[in-house]
Amino acid sequence: MTEQHISWAEPYKIKMVEPLFMTTREQRVKAMEEAGYNTFLLKSEEVYIDLLTDSGTSAMSDRQWAGMMLGDEAYAGSRNFYNLEAAIQKYYGYKHVIPTHQGRGAENLISRILIKPGDIVPGNMYFTTTKLHQEMAGGTFVDIIVDEAHDANSMFPFKGNVDLKKLEAVIKEHGAKKIPYVSIATTVNMAGGQPMSLANLKAVRELTAKYGIRIIHDMTRVAENAYMIKLLEEGQSERSTADIVKELCSLTDGATMSAKKDALVNIGGFLALNEWDVFEEARNQVVIFEGLHTYGGLAGRDMEAMAIGISESVDEDHIRARVGQVFYLGKKLMDAGIPMVKPIGTHGVFLDAKAFLPHVPQLAFPAQTLAAELYLDAGVRTMERGIVSAGRDKETGDHCYPDLELVRLTVPRRVYTQAHMDVIAESVERVYKRRNEIKGLRMTYEPKYLRFFQAKFEKL
Amino acid sequence: MRHRTIIEPFRIKSVEPIGLSTEVERVELLKDAHYNPFLLRSKDVIIDLMTDSGTSAMSAHQWAGIMEGDEAYAGSRSWLRMENEVQDLTGMQHVLPTHQGRAAERIIYGHLGGPGKIFISNTHFDTTRANIEFSGATAIDIPIPEGQDTALQHPFKGNMDVGELDRLLKEHKGHVGAVILTVTNNSGGGQPVSMANAEGVAAICKRHGVILMLDCCRIAENSWFVKHREEGMEGLTYREIAQRMFALADGAVMSAKKDAFANIGGFLSFRNEALAEACTNLLIITEGFTTYGGLAGRDMEAIAIGLEEVFDPHYLNYRIRSTTFLGEQLHKLGVPLMLPIGGHAVYIDAKKLYPHIPPAQYPGQALVSELFRLGGIRSVEIGSVMFGTYAEDGSLKPSRMELVRLAIPRRVYTQSHIEYVAETFEGIMAEREQVKGMRIVKEPKFLRHFTAHFDTLP
Numbered sequence: 001m002t003e004q005h006i007s008w009a010e011p012y013k014i015k016m017v018e019p020l021f022m023t024t025r026e027q028r029v030k031a032m033e034e035a036g037y038n039t040f041l042l043k044s045e046e047v048y049i050d051l052l053t054d055s056g057t058s059a060m061s062d063r064q065w066a067g068m069m070l071g072d073e074a075y076a077g078s079r080n081f082y083n084l085e086a087a088i089q090k091y092y093g094y095k096h097v098i099p100t101h102q103g104r105g106a107e108n109l110i111s112r113i114l115i116k117p118g119d120i121v122p123g124n125m126y127f128t129t130t131k132l133h134q135e136m137a138g139g140t141f142v143d144i145i146v147d148e149a150h151d152a153n154s155m156f157p158f159k160g161n162v163d164l165k166k167l168e169a170v171i172k173e174h175g176a177k178k179i180p181y182v183s184i185a186t187t188v189n190m191a192g193g194q195p196m197s198l199a200n201l202k203a204v205r206e207l208t209a210k211y212g213i214r215i216i217h218d219m220t221r222v223a224e225n226a227y228m229i230k231l232l233e234e235g236q237s238e239r240s241t242a243d244i245v246k247e248l249c250s251l252t253d254g255a256t257m258s259a260k261k262d263a264l265v266n267i268g269g270f271l272a273l274n275e276w277d278v279f280e281e282a283r284n285q286v287v288i289f290e291g292l293h294t295y296g297g298l299a300g301r302d303m304e305a306m307a308i309g310i311s312e313s314v315d316e317d318h319i320r321a322r323v324g325q326v327f328y329l330g331k332k333l334m335d336a337g338i339p340m341v342k343p344i345g346t347h348g349v350f351l352d353a354k355a356f357l358p359h360v361p362q363l364a365f366p367a368q369t370l371a372a373e374l375y376l377d378a379g380v381r382t383m384e385r386g387i388v389s390a391g392r393d394k395e396t397g398d399h400c401y402p403d404l405e406l407v408r409l410t411v412p413r414r415v416y417t418q419a420h421m422d423v424i425a426e427s428v429e430r431v432y433k434r435r436n437e438i439k440g441l442r443m444t445y446e447p448k449y450l451r452f453f454q455a456k457f458e459k460l
Numbered sequence: 461m462r463h464r465t466i467i468e469p470f471r472i473k474s475v476e477p478i479g480l481s482t483e484v485e486r487v488e489l490l491k492d493a494h495y496n497p498f499l500l501r502s503k504d505v506i507i508d509l510m511t512d513s514g515t516s517a518m519s520a521h522q523w524a525g526i527m528e529g530d531e532a533y534a535g536s537r538s539w540l541r542m543e544n545e546v547q548d549l550t551g552m553q554h555v556l557p558t559h560q561g562r563a564a565e566r567i568i569y570g571h572l573g574g575p576g577k578i579f580i581s582n583t584h585f586d587t588t589r590a591n592i593e594f595s596g597a598t599a600i601d602i603p604i605p606e607g608q609d610t611a612l613q614h615p616f617k618g619n620m621d622v623g624e625l626d627r628l629l630k631e632h633k634g635h636v637g638a639v640i641l642t643v644t645n646n647s648g649g650g651q652p653v654s655m656a657n658a659e660g661v662a663a664i665c666k667r668h669g670v671i672l673m674l675d676c677c678r679i680a681e682n683s684w685f686v687k688h689r690e691e692g693m694e695g696l697t698y699r700e701i702a703q704r705m706f707a708l709a710d711g712a713v714m715s716a717k718k719d720a721f722a723n724i725g726g727f728l729s730f731r732n733e734a735l736a737e738a739c740t741n742l743l744i745i746t747e748g749f750t751t752y753g754g755l756a757g758r759d760m761e762a763i764a765i766g767l768e769e770v771f772d773p774h775y776l777n778y779r780i781r782s783t784t785f786l787g788e789q790l791h792k793l794g795v796p797l798m799l800p801i802g803g804h805a806v807y808i809d810a811k812k813l814y815p816h817i818p819p820a821q822y823p824g825q826a827l828v829s830e831l832f833r834l835g836g837i838r839s840v841e842i843g844s845v846m847f848g849t850y851a852e853d854g855s856l857k858p859s860r861m862e863l864v865r866l867a868i869p870r871r872v873y874t875q876s877h878i879e880y881v882a883e884t885f886e887g888i889m890a891e892r893e894q895v896k897g898m899r900i901v902k903e904p905k906f907l908r909h910f911t912a913h914f915d916t917l918p
Contacts, residue, residue, distance in 0.1 A: 016527075040749070043540065044532035053533045056756070068526075069474070073723045074502030075511045076838075082501070101559035101747070101754045108746055132745050266531045267756035284904035284911060288590055289566060289746070290559070292498060292910055297559045299514070299723040302756065449741045453749060 008324020011317035012414065015062050021045045023379050036456025037372040037441055039381050048379030049420055050412070054347045056102075056260035056267060057412035061312060064264065064305040071301025080303035081294040084270070087307040091242065091314055092219070092249045094272030096279035098286050099296030099303055103220060103258025106271035107133040108289060109282050110216060110256055114180040115139040122170045123183035124162050125149060125190045128389065128450065130183065130218060130256075139180070142170050149191040150403045152341045152352045157232045159343075160188035160196035160225070162204050171211050181214035186225035186248060190385065192406065193221070193326075193345020195228035198236065198247065205251040217252035220261040224346035227319045242314035254278065261347065264309035264413055268302045322346075325421065326411050332425040338432055341406065348410035351428070353386060356407075357435055362387055364440025364460060367405040370431070372457075373438055374407070378427035383408045388443075389452040466781045469774035470871065473520050479503045486833050494913035495829050495898060497838045506836030507877055508869070512804045514560075514717035514724060515869035519769060522721065522762045529758025534749060538757035538764075542727075545764040549699070550676075550706045552729040554736030556743050557753030557760060561677060561715025561726040562587040566594075567742045568713060568728055571735075572637035572671065573597035580628055581640040581675075582607075582620040583647040586846050588640065588675065590907050597637055600628065607648050608860055610798045610809040615689040617800075618645030618682075619657040622664060629668040639665050642675040643682040643705065647842055649863065650678075650802025652685035655693060655705060662708035671735075674709035676702075677718040680770040681803030684780050699771040711735065718804070720766035721870055725759045779803070782878070783868050789882035793889055798863060805867040810843065813888075814895055819844050819858035821897025825914060827864045827888070830895055835884030840865050845900075846909045 023031070023046060035041035039052060050057065060068075072079040085097045100106045107130055115121065117138030123130070124145040131141045144166040148156040162184070171179060184204065187195045208215055226244035229236050236244065249255065254273040259265045271286075273279040283293045290297035298306075312318055323346050330344030339355030353360075353367035360366040367386035374380050386405035393400050409424065431438075445456040481489070481504055493499040497510060508515065518526070530536040539557065546555045558564040565588050569579065573595030584592065584599045592599045602624040607617040620641060629636060641661055643653045665672040683701040686693050693701060706712060710732060716725040728743075730736040740750060748754035769775065780803055787801030796812035810823040817823040824841035831837040840846075843862035851857050866881065896917050903912040 018530075040534045043535035043537070044530050045537050046535070047532070050532055055533060056752075057531050057533065071723065072476075072502050073515050074505070074508055075513060075515065076498040077501035077503075077505075079501070079503050101563075104746060104748070105559075105754070129745065136745070266529070266758070267754070284906065287907050287910045288587070288594060289563070291562070295514075297563070297724070297754070299759070301723070447741075450744050453744060454740075 008321050008328060010321050010414070012061070020048055022048060025376065028376050028379055032372055032376055036445065037368065037459070038455055038457065039371050039375055039383060040453050041456070042375070042381060046379075047381045049416060049424060050381045051348070051409045051424070052381045052383050054261055054410040054412050055258060056265070057415060058260075058264045058266070059412075059414040060264060060266070060305060060309070063312075064308045067304035067308045068301040070304050071299055073300045075295065076292055077294050078300040078303065080300040080307070083307040084303040087310045088270065088272055091245065091310050092255070092272060093246050094249060094255060094274060096273045096276070098271045098279070098282050098293055099298050100269045100271060100286065100290050101297035102260060102267060103256055103269040104129045104133065105290050105297065106256035106269050109271050109285055110254070111137040111139070112285065113278060113281050114214070114216075116180070118178065119180050120170065120174045120178050121181065121183055122167055122179065124160055124185055124196065125188050127185065127189055127218070132450070134183075144170060145188065145191065149188065149194060152192075152355070152404060155342055157343060158197040158200060159191050159194035160186065161200040162196070164203055164207060167204065167207060171213070176211040176213055179213050181216040181253070182208055183218060184215050184252065185218040186222045187228070187346055189221075192341035192350040193224075193347045195225040195346065197233050198229050198244065199233065201248060201251050214254070215252040217249065217255040219249065219255045220258040221347055222248055223262045223313045223319050224323060226314075227323055228346060241316055241319050245314050259306045259309065262313045263306055264312055265302060265306045268298050268306045270296070322413055325418070328418065329409070329411065329421045329425060332421070333428055336425070336429050336432070338428055341404070348408050350385070351407040351409065353405040353407050356432065357438055359436065360438070360440040362401060362405065363399070365443070365457065366440065367407050368457060369438060369440050370407045372441070373431050374427060377431050378423060380424055380427055383410070384452060388455060391451055466778055468778055468871070469772070470519070478506055480506060481836055483833060486836055490829055490832055494901065495825065495916065496912055496914055497828055497832060497840060498910050500832070500838060504836075505838045507873065507881055508838045509866040509881070510838045510840050512718060512867040512869050513715060514722070515872065516721040516723070517869070517871040518721055518723070518762060519765070521769070522765045525761035525765045526758040529756055529761050531757040534751050536751055536757045536760070538761040539751040542760040542764040545767050546727055546729055549703065549767055550712050550729045551703060552706070552712065552731050554730040554733060556728040556736065556739055556750065557755055558726045558728060558743070558747050559754035560717060560724060561713060562591065563747055563754065564713045564726045564728040565591045567739050567746070568673065568711065569597070569637065570595050570742065571738050576635055577637040578628070578632045578635050579637045579640060580625060582618055582642055582645050582653065584640065585642065585646050585675070586907060586909070592637075594906065602628065603645065603648050607645070607651060610649070610796065610807075610812070610861065613799055615652075615685070615800070616654040616657060617651035618643065618648055618653040620653070620661050622657065622660040625661060626664050629664065629670060633668070636668070636670045638671040638673050640673045640675055641709070644678045644685070644803050646678070647847070649798035649807040650805045652682045652689070652803065654690050655686050655701065656690065658705050658708050671710045672708065674706060674712045676706070676712045677715040678804055679705065680719045680776060681780065683771075684776045685803065697771070698773060698776055702771070716763045716766065719770045720763045721769060722759060722763045722766050725755050725763045727753075779870065782875075785875070786866065786868065786878050786881060789879070790885055793882065793885050795885055795889065805865045807842070808864045808866070809862070810864050811862040813892060816893070817895070817897040819848075819862055820856045821899065821917060822914070823897065824862045824864045825898045826895050829898070829916075830888055830891070831864075831884065834887045835881065837881055837884055840867070841909065845912070
């Protein structure tokens, strides 16, 4: 199929469905008011098409559901754990595995074990929970992503790349001893789902090897990143995605994984390590935070679903259809002249709210406003990734003012159809047409941490 | 007619094969697992009585709920269903889902704990103690003295010593993180706590202005004992008894892997909004957003259904009666037990079974090994391996009791499985004098029983 067709048509058919809730505009206006113009606070049944996140929202395959029935719920030594361990060794190549209830469980462990107070953790752009765990362990995150990542209009194909000069400068300034590891994400979510190139990761490996610094890989969307390398990087087009995935992993020393993305499960994650000592320490600590090291806070069935999901995630037809569907939506919006982050990301389309609503100042929360408007128009739920998500500066107490004000339209894997994509595109276009009538928001309730989850707003 | 036999109020809908092994194979398997049952592979175990946590058979209704799970990141209807169920049961408005009980403990005891703080319980369970000590606080156990004597018959051996509680709260005024009442009292032999005791504890906590947390993971089983053993309680339903006990507490922590029949999941609930809010931040960072807390939607669905099912009187009768059945079989063989038999497990007094093995040679761990060698039965030591500490001179400060727990997974094993276990004990009794003690070869700093390596002594 891959050779003959241009279409990204799904390499699967539908086996089980879940009804959607249709709402009237009147109902949506009421729901949005009650949710304080924060899409996180909407009830799932008030939502028609849910693009809030691609995390944990995938449709599992019939094989995964069959695996769910094979769950071995023994507290210790569950068969499913050994299947999971084997899948991770086979597809990712890491030696030692500790399951965790989800990605942040793995982040918690690795940050506690490797970071000492005063340490510096360079990374290719921050991610909310990753950065928080680093800070809680006493570390400071330093951004070393290429400048293009902060420019929504740059067509640079690998906006997830590390700026090697920035990295070397950080190492020289603080010294290698202060840097427990470099945190590398494939793909970079906050940059708009942008991949990094294989050549760039190789160069990062060389540089870190020179200074004896580890690379810890945030590999939640590594298959999507590998597929982009296959599509865009010179000399990589003949390789399989699975092969590239394994090479990317081989350039790093360990990984945290939220299996709720690439690996097509509703819950689960893991910490993978090549160093025995770090693994042993993690194994001793996981039992305090997550669960015994052969279940890590997961039901046996979820480890089985993860093992199967990992093998499906690197299947060529699957990954082509996955990214193909996101590109389909992205291209529709781009053709309609909607301002957005370019190139299109692999797990979603990121609208440029600053350009979309140029008359709404950053302090009137343009991305939050746009997310609310999209819901009101057709019941599509999206997520703000702008000043609300960026939070406040620890020192000054003022807002952090990010360059990008984005609204993320994340596409769950294998869930929605082309017709759903069409509805989304139509709705965005409709909102764009009447953009001049849209006014900003005022924050009425602000939680102290991770405010984007629970803040409330009202219309100006 | 009235039947003597209490049958299971269900039939079997889905089965899971058991792998059988020989004694010769198991001797090797034990060696490979460093005599630690936590390091055995599940496929090598015949009857797995390691824990009743997360090992239940779910009902067809729960499996249907699994299929209906709403996996939305925010505002999932499965969450709303679970929240509603927990609010109704506990009478507490603020509910935080967590991936399992220890996460709930880490969040609340991390918040209330810290260096210099004291926590007081009828008996802290292993993960509870670990979470408290990890925060730098101290955990103090004050079970009633009767709870320490395994052979003594007492209806509520899980009770807390209220006189001692009052004294400790005076002594440590201003430094008490919380009082934790665990129902039933797991480490103390799965023994119940009476309503009168809970009321006494609550009154003292109130007088001292101290937070009372209910660790309620087996509250339905506890309610069975209260209804049948405590005067004035017989007219209430099991659920009403549970609700009355919840009403005494400021908050509750639950591992839903026990009485809610779920394979994964837990929650925190509070009456006080400020306390709930203080926990929310850590919940989001370490577990997941407030409407899923690190659980799949389907698991929240299963928990909601399980919390309703567990209060079915026919189920609770069967549950308590079938645990007692195993106890009675062992008692007939002369196996020294914790009496009366608890709700979820039978506890064997290893100190009495192997009087020739001193606590520093871990008689409980020796019995655990013997049970696996002779019958492929996996059990767990609740004694000096789990709770022992070292004195400054490096000698072992043993636990109060050397118990081995045979925890019965809910709705999983049949009467013939239980008879097989009893039969294995015939061998245990026949060979009891030849059994040797054990030593620890390697251990981590916290919760050593999970990963420690052992060896047999010559």
